[in-house]
Amino acid sequence: xxxxxxxxxxxxxxxxxxxxxxxxxxxxxxxxxxxxxxxxxxxxxxxxxxxxxxxxxxxxxxxxxxxxxxxxxxxxxxxxxxxxxxxxxxxxxxxxxxxxxxxxxxxxxxxxxxxxxxxxxxxxxxxxxxxxxxxxxxxxxxxxxxxxxxxxxxxxxxxxxxxxxxxxxxxxxxxxxxxxxxxxxxxxxxxxxxxxxxxxxxxxxxxxxxxxxxxxxxxxxxxxxxxxxxxxxxxxxxxxxxxxxxxxxxxxxxxxxxxxxxxxxxxxxxxxxxxxxxxxxxxxxxxxxxxxxxxxxxxxxxxxxxxxxxx
Amino acid sequence: xxxxxxxxxxxxxxxxxxxxxxxxxxxxxxxxxxxxxxxxxxxxxxxxxxxxxxxxxxxxxxxxxxxxxxxxxxxxxxxxxxxxxxxxxxxxxxxxxxxxxxxxxxxxxxxxxxxxxxxxxxxxxxxxxxxxxxxxxxxxxxxxxxxxxxxxxxxxxxxxxxxxxxxxxxxxxxxxxxxxxxxxxxxxxxxxxxxxxxxxxxxxxxxxxxxxxxxxxxxxxxxxxxxxxxxxxxxxxxxxxxxxxxxxxxxxxxx
Numbered sequence: 368x369x370x371x372x373x374x375x376x377x378x379x380x381x382x383x384x385x386x387x388x389x390x391x392x393x394x395x396x397x398x399x400x401x402x403x404x405x406x407x408x409x410x411x412x413x414x415x416x417x418x419x420x421x422x423x424x425x426x427x428x429x430x431x432x433x434x435x436x437x438x439x440x441x442x443x444x445x446x447x448x449x450x451x452x453x454x455x456x457x458x459x460x461x462x463x464x465x466x467x468x469x470x471x472x473x474x475x476x477x478x479x480x481x482x483x484x485x486x487x488x489x490x491x492x493x494x495x496x497x498x499x500x501x502x503x504x505x506x507x508x509x510x511x512x513x514x515x516x517x518x519x520x521x522x523x524x525x526x527x528x529x530x531x532x533x534x535x536x537x538x539x540x541x542x543x544x545x546x547x548x549x550x551x552x553x554x555x556x557x558x559x560x561x562x563x564x565x566x567x568x569x570x571x572x573x574x575x576x577x578x579x580x581x582x583x584x585x586x587x588x589x590x591x592x593x594x595x596x597x598x599x600x601x602x603x604x605x606x607x608x609x610x611x612x613x614x615x616x617x618x619x620x621x622x623x624x625x626x627x628x629x630x631x632x633x634x635x636x637x638x639x640x641x642x643x644x645x646x647x648x649x650x651x652x653x654x655x656x657x658x659x660x661x662x663x664x665x666x667x668x669x670x671x672x673x674x675x676x677x678x
Numbered sequence: 679x680x681x682x683x684x685x686x687x688x689x690x691x692x693x694x695x696x697x698x699x700x701x702x703x704x705x706x707x708x709x710x711x712x713x714x715x716x717x718x719x720x721x722x723x724x725x726x727x728x729x730x731x732x733x734x735x736x737x738x739x740x741x742x743x744x745x746x747x748x749x750x751x752x753x754x755x756x757x758x759x760x761x762x763x764x765x766x767x768x769x770x771x772x773x774x775x776x777x778x779x780x781x782x783x784x785x786x787x788x789x790x791x792x793x794x795x796x797x798x799x800x801x802x803x804x805x806x807x808x809x810x811x812x813x814x815x816x817x818x819x820x821x822x823x824x825x826x827x828x829x830x831x832x833x834x835x836x837x838x839x840x841x842x843x844x845x846x847x848x849x850x851x852x853x854x855x856x857x858x859x860x861x862x863x864x865x866x867x868x869x870x871x872x873x874x875x876x877x878x879x880x881x882x883x884x885x886x887x888x889x890x891x892x893x894x895x896x897x898x899x900x901x902x903x904x905x906x907x908x909x910x911x912x913x914x915x916x917x918x919x920x921x922x923x924x925x926x927x928x929x930x931x932x933x
């Protein structure tokens with residue numbers, strides 16, 4: 368089979384989610400072509416070409432593709448899909464936006480957010496906020512699949528560069544128009560690919576505490592900062608930091624939950640982390656049921672002490 | 679946009695799901711999640727969609743809000759709830775069979791064909807199957823523009839301006855009408871229904887029709903081979919103090 372993988376990028380660099388999706392594609396078996404769509408994306412295409420396991424890169428360079436809007440990218444994928452057995456993408460906000468459009472146009476059912484490849488047509492995916500794992504087989508001739516990044520290791524960079532080929536976007540009138548973008552600037556590692564994540568919950572009590580209590584710990588550990596939905600709802604942290612069923616799904620080496628009680632919707636976003644640490648004043652908080660290491664007490668005392676102790 | 683040239687109609691497709699506060703139990707035979715005797719509710723994102731449509735109507739930006747759902751007779755409960763929130767009427771496409779997102783999108787398309795709404799607002803994701811597909815599929819089938827994961831929606835002349843939650847922050851799109859918008863959590867906070875409104879909703883029109891009358895192929899594209907509980911994590915140990923915790927983390931090799 369030949370698989371077409373839609374690359375995720377921010378206009379500047381290839382997102383790590385793409386290399387993770389390449390691993391899922393390798394598990395499916397067959398030839399892997401990566402589509403890099405966007406405007407002035409030559410360097411991103413070259414980066415995609417050196418991801419191990421990629422056989423060919425298709426690059427579609429067009430102003431209409433600049434912000435990876437659903438209509439043009441889906442149109443391009445629908446056109447290309449006739450030559451492929453599968454169209455896949457990482458389940459990022461881009462992949463989740465675009466791929467169902469492709470599936471509907473091809474009259475097939477998408478398999479969303481897979482966490483494991485059993486066979487080229489059979490996958491595991493979490494449902495009910497990860498409280499159940501479904502094994503699902505697609506009977507469609509064309510498979511349309513989104514990949515949960517945290518469930519797959521990134522395919523390494525390096526080695527032979529795969530050939531890069533240009534493809535063009537069909538000419539059409541696009542209805543939705545891009546107006547503006549406000550992207551969070553951060554020196555910290557990206558939440559979904561960070562090795563360590565430090566997350567704050569309602570227990571932090573304020574946006575200020577995210578800066579004065581959580582940020583020093585994150586900086587010390589070179590960690591990304593996350594937040595529970597409760598903290599986001601209370602405006603302590605922006606929504607793009609939300610970890611959970613309907614936010615980001617993370618599986619870092621180390622996840623430190625600070626002042627987070629551990630609602631199932633939050634656990635859905637982090638319980639596949641390798642090591643979980645919980646710091647909470649309530650010894651009965653459900654977060655302790657999934658934590659490898661815990662510490663009961665006042666986070667406002669414990670976290671600064673922890674920063675000290677880490678030296 | 680002023681009152682006199684308000685949108686004629688907003689259609690809000692909604693889904694009934696296991697209540698988000700209930701803990702799902704996987705059936706012992708691995709055939710699925712056991713919903714018997716469990717509380718079922720309107721999907722939280724769908725509730726946000728209803729709220730947004732009702733607010734637009736209350737601001738004079740839309741004349742009518744119609745809700746539609748797919749499922750067994752019991753789904754009338756959430757349609758009544760949506761009407762208690764302020765929707766004007768409801769449609770139920772009745773079926774006892776499981777409905778995949780593609781079939782749901784096709785069924786909603788039949789409602790769109792009859793209702794000809796200016797805007798369709800729906801939840802970005804149902805918290806049972808966690809698919810996040812139906813809105814995008816509907817937009818594709820209709821060849822309409824879409825804005826998924828909306829955190830703000832402003833109606834302008836013949837268009838809507840939608841701010842979307844994307845991975846790195848926010849993105850704002852302008853969609854000419856008609857259009858499809860899917861809701862994210864921060865779009866609004868749905869209201870609680872007052873008793874008089876619940877009583878009033880009982881008298882609002884609710885059209886029920888069997889799925890067979892819709893002419894949509896309901897055959898499943900996906901076979902669910904099995905459903906299992908996730909691997910359980912064991913509770914670990916609680917450290918007595920920070921130094922002990924740091925020792926644990928060193929021993930685990932994560933710092």
